[in-house]
Amino acid sequence: NAGVTQTPKFQVLKTGQSMTLQCAQDMNHEYMSWYRQDPGMGLRLIHYSVGAGITDQGEVPNGYNVSRSTTEDFPLRLLSAAPSQTSVYFCASSYSMQGQGKFFGPGTRLTVL
């Protein structure tokens, strides 16, 4: 099993550009989520999904869109990148039962100039 994979590992964007961060998991997990990690702050939830076709907003959803057409994939779209979106982005997945640890991907380091 590859676990949770993310692409790209690094990305530099100019303000106003759009892009999609890819996330895939091969563990048949129902739950998937996107977090951002910034210095001095804990991981913050952007969007999450409890299954294919179902998504919802987390703590910091503005400027991001998600969709979940399959169990395996959960892409994160930046609509119009801003410098405030410079961060490290992590995708995570888990089983739906309460009390389960999450599996995190290796992260995407995004810089917006």
Place this chain on the structure above:
Amino acid sequence: SQKIEQNSEALNIQEGKTATLTCNYTNYSPAYLQWYRQDPGRGPVFLLLIRENEKEKRKERLKVTFDTTLKQSLFHITASQPADSATYLCALDINTGFQKLVFGTGTRLLVSP
């Protein structure tokens, strides 16, 4: 306001000693508390989970305690090794049905030979 606090200063200990990391929280009533390890440039890795009705949980050299009265969790690594050097994150599962984890900022542990 709701807060999760972990010591932001690095914890330096000698190999073989027990490392104790603290996670304090206010204005949350978590159903579960989780601990993760994060190495530089990598995603968090799930270590242990403890339920609100459990006082203590062990896994090999790791031990977690959870005091819902004090609103505190302690994370212990016994017989520490240089390979244990990493940042350790605590996360509260605030029981909204999705496993919405709220993360602390983490404490960096440095184990010297």
